[in-house]
Amino acid sequence: MIRKEIARALRAGQSALSLHTNPPERETMPSDVIIECGWGRLLPAQTWRDPALLATALLQERPGQRDIAFYVEKPQVVVASAPQQLFLDPSDAFRLQLASYRTRRAARRGFTLRRLRTRADVAAINALYRARRMVPVDPLRVWRERASRGITYALAEDRDSGEVIGVAMGLDHVEAFADVHNGASLWALAVAPQATHPGIGEALVRYLAEHYQARGRAWMDVSVMHDNEQAIALYEKLGFQRIPAFAVKRCNAINEPLFTGGHAALEGLNPMRG
Numbered sequence: 001m002i003r004k005e006i007a008r009a010l011r012a013g014q015s016a017l018s019l020h021t022n023p024p025e026r027e028t029m030p031s032d033v034i035i036e037c038g039w040g041r042l043l044p045a046q047t048w049r050d051p052a053l054l055a056t057a058l059l060q061e062r063p064g065q066r067d068i069a070f071y072v073e074k075p076q077v078v079v080a081s082a083p084q085q086l087f088l089d090p091s092d093a094f095r096l097q098l099a100s101y102r103t104r105r106a107a108r109r110g111f112t113l114r115r116l117r118t119r120a121d122v123a124a125i126n127a128l129y130r131a132r133r134m135v136p137v138d139p140l141r142v143w144r145e146r147a148s149r150g151i152t153y154a155l156a157e158d159r160d161s162g163e164v165i166g167v168a169m170g171l172d173h174v175e176a177f178a179d180v181h182n183g184a185s186l187w188a189l190a191v192a193p194q195a196t197h198p199g200i201g202e203a204l205v206r207y208l209a210e211h212y213q214a215r216g217r218a219w220m221d222v223s224v225m226h227d228n229e230q231a232i233a234l235y236e237k238l239g240f241q242r243i244p245a246f247a248v249k250r251c252n253a254i255n256e257p258l259f260t261g262g263h264a265a266l267e268g269l270n271p272m273r274g
């Protein structure tokens with residue numbers, strides 16, 4: 001059993017590292033991609049050839065937003081370009097291999113899952129994010145991109161009240177930046193503090209996993225704070241495996257505890273915040 005687990009971990013690590021070890025394939029992707037996510041910008045680092053340019057792009061973060069450079073091959077080089085303004089995010093990355101993922105039709109008691117449909121949904125997402133002390137989204141931008149194949153917002157809705165009690169954002173890497181490795185990722189997962197139904201977070205993760213599995217994607221990644229044991233336990237339960245992938249962010253008031261040593265201030269917050 002131990003040998004099998006080690007083998008799986010090695011395969012996951014090799015798959016993640018292949019993002020940086022096949023330059024000819026990288027040339028088929030667009031360069032210097034920036035994806036607007038509503039709460040900030042995601043910069044897939046495998047599309048950036050120059051670490052200094054990636055650092056410069058991160059320094060252009062808008063006030064009240066949070067930008068993330070993910071899959072950074074040499075984070076120390078990017079941070080060195082602006083060491084007083086950038087930092088290596090203390091998160092771990094996990095990957096769910098969708099080829100081996102098995103759906104589970106567990107009975108959901110009290111809530112249903114669906115896609116974003118109305119402007120009221122966008123307002124509900126922001127109310128939920130604010131309740132969890134997360135960065136709210138730009139309502140106009142999210143509404144304008146509601147039909148995008150690149151970004152998918154999945155919602156959990158209370159059957160009785162119709163209230164939105166959970167949300168997660170999925171990113172299709174193929175649609176967003178022609179990813180040669182056929183991946184996807186999960187971001188900005190949050191469950192309403194007042195929600196009493198069990199399994200909302202798990203249901204949202206499964207919803208997006210099945211969504212991308214149906215599209216034929218190879219895997220779905222997630223980034224989670226390294227000491228968020230509850231979130232890590234959920235992802236490992238669902239079959240996610242740790243991979244060597246790094247994120248770099250700009251220092252700002254939102255993520256200050258992450259680079260000043262006041263990490264305890266983040267206890268109880270959503271794993272996708274920061």
